[in-house]
Amino acid sequence: xxxxxxxxxxxxxxxxxxxxxxxxxxxxxxxxxxxxxxxxxxxxxxxxxxxxxxxxxxxxxxxxxxxxxxxxxxxxxxxxxxxxxxxxxxxxxxxxxxxxxxxxxxxxxxxxxxxxxxxxxxxxxxxxxxxxxxxxxxxxxxxxxxxxxxxxxxxxxxxxxxxxxxxxxxxxxxxxxxxxxxxxxxxxxxxxxxxxxxxxxxxxxxxxxxxxxxxx
Amino acid sequence: xxxxxxxxxxxxxxxxxxxxxxxxxxxxxxxxxxxxxxxxxxxxxxxxxxxxxxxxxxxxxxxxxxxxxxxxxxxxxxxxxxxxxxxxxxxxxxxxxxxxxxxxxxxxxxxxxxxxxxxxxxxxxxxxxxxxxxxxxxxxxxxxxxxxxxxxxxxxxxxxxxxxxxxxxxxxxxxxxxxxxxxxxxxxxxxxxxxxxxxxxxxxxxxxxxxxxxxxx
Numbered sequence: 001x002x003x004x005x006x007x008x009x010x011x012x013x014x015x016x017x018x019x020x021x022x023x024x025x026x027x028x029x030x031x032x033x034x035x036x037x038x039x040x041x042x043x044x045x046x047x048x049x050x051x052x053x054x055x056x057x058x059x060x061x062x063x064x065x066x067x068x069x070x071x072x073x074x075x076x077x078x079x080x081x082x083x084x085x086x087x088x089x090x091x092x093x094x095x096x097x098x099x100x101x102x103x104x105x106x107x108x109x110x111x112x113x114x115x116x117x118x119x120x121x122x123x124x125x126x127x128x129x130x131x132x133x134x135x136x137x138x139x140x141x142x143x144x145x146x147x148x149x150x151x152x153x154x155x156x157x158x159x160x161x162x163x164x165x166x167x168x169x170x171x172x173x174x175x176x177x178x179x180x181x182x183x184x185x186x187x188x189x190x191x192x193x194x195x196x197x198x199x200x201x202x203x204x205x206x207x208x209x210x211x212x213x214x215x216x
Numbered sequence: 217x218x219x220x221x222x223x224x225x226x227x228x229x230x231x232x233x234x235x236x237x238x239x240x241x242x243x244x245x246x247x248x249x250x251x252x253x254x255x256x257x258x259x260x261x262x263x264x265x266x267x268x269x270x271x272x273x274x275x276x277x278x279x280x281x282x283x284x285x286x287x288x289x290x291x292x293x294x295x296x297x298x299x300x301x302x303x304x305x306x307x308x309x310x311x312x313x314x315x316x317x318x319x320x321x322x323x324x325x326x327x328x329x330x331x332x333x334x335x336x337x338x339x340x341x342x343x344x345x346x347x348x349x350x351x352x353x354x355x356x357x358x359x360x361x362x363x364x365x366x367x368x369x370x371x372x373x374x375x376x377x378x379x380x381x382x383x384x385x386x387x388x389x390x391x392x393x394x395x396x397x398x399x400x401x402x403x404x405x406x407x408x409x410x411x412x413x414x415x416x417x418x419x420x421x422x423x424x425x426x427x428x429x430x431x432x433x
Contacts, residue, residue, distance in 0.1 A: 083251070132232055178228070
């Protein structure tokens, strides 16, 4: 209605010939408008104007069991984009330092240098939220929570070699507020490894993490 | 509120419980959005999440329903951002790529890609700035043509060859199809031809096939 009146007024302004009836109507309406309508901007709301919070960024810390070597604790960074309430894309980057392997201790393998013990990885995964719901702590606390699974691929640098790595895992996330959450997850990093020219095989490196993340 | 009632949930998802109902005529404040859910606050100060489609039944101060963004197939034809992952074969070596792009017009998109291709003896890290042209952006299966410029860092280790560790400029010609799948997903199938401008006498040419998906928003 408003826009119709505006159009009529505008076209009247730029002197377009109008049907007489419409002109009468617009005249009376514009006069009425001035009397009745308070001087107030009536805002139209669009979904686009809303602040969206689909990105998540966080840190985690966890233990990785590196096949054939002593495992280690290490930190990591995580970023995610939430596609829908079900699906998300995530990227992780983390570092560990491998301990001694039994082959190094018992002889047979030359020792790796400190630099070669550096285990760094990144991966890009598609995730799915499985069981959204609430968890209850005592009588008066209820937090939103979800169980999730992830799967994807990435790259691992270990013993100064690059390895194409498949990664998959599952986790549990609990929301303290709607924008900060704590998650616990377990992941597996699978790649084919050849160590110093020996022992070519597929390895599974299991990892357990705890992390904090915020939405923005 | 112009509907009989809307349901407020404790979280942004259909799996979270409904804990409150807003009646027709009640005023609500819209706070923020996450995926398809909008956080609202009632006059009495209760806040919860409502499904975005219910906003179409909510009147703004101008007595008109809230204008919703397009979604699904409409958004596919009218989106402005893309993020994607792809896996492929870069000259016979497993590769993984990440892509991010912004669409300036329905036909023209600019973005960047980061890839890594790894085998037992060689490793390449590739970064490109890319320009994509889609002649028929409204098709469900839409072909595209792409040009890119960037750099490639490769290391090679082998007992037979000279070890190699070099960074070279590289040019890209790519073609493929985007396939609208559902919601905000599209599949992407592409062929990339890399021209690596080496410091050696001749330039190297590498072919790469990729399959992946992009999400758009």
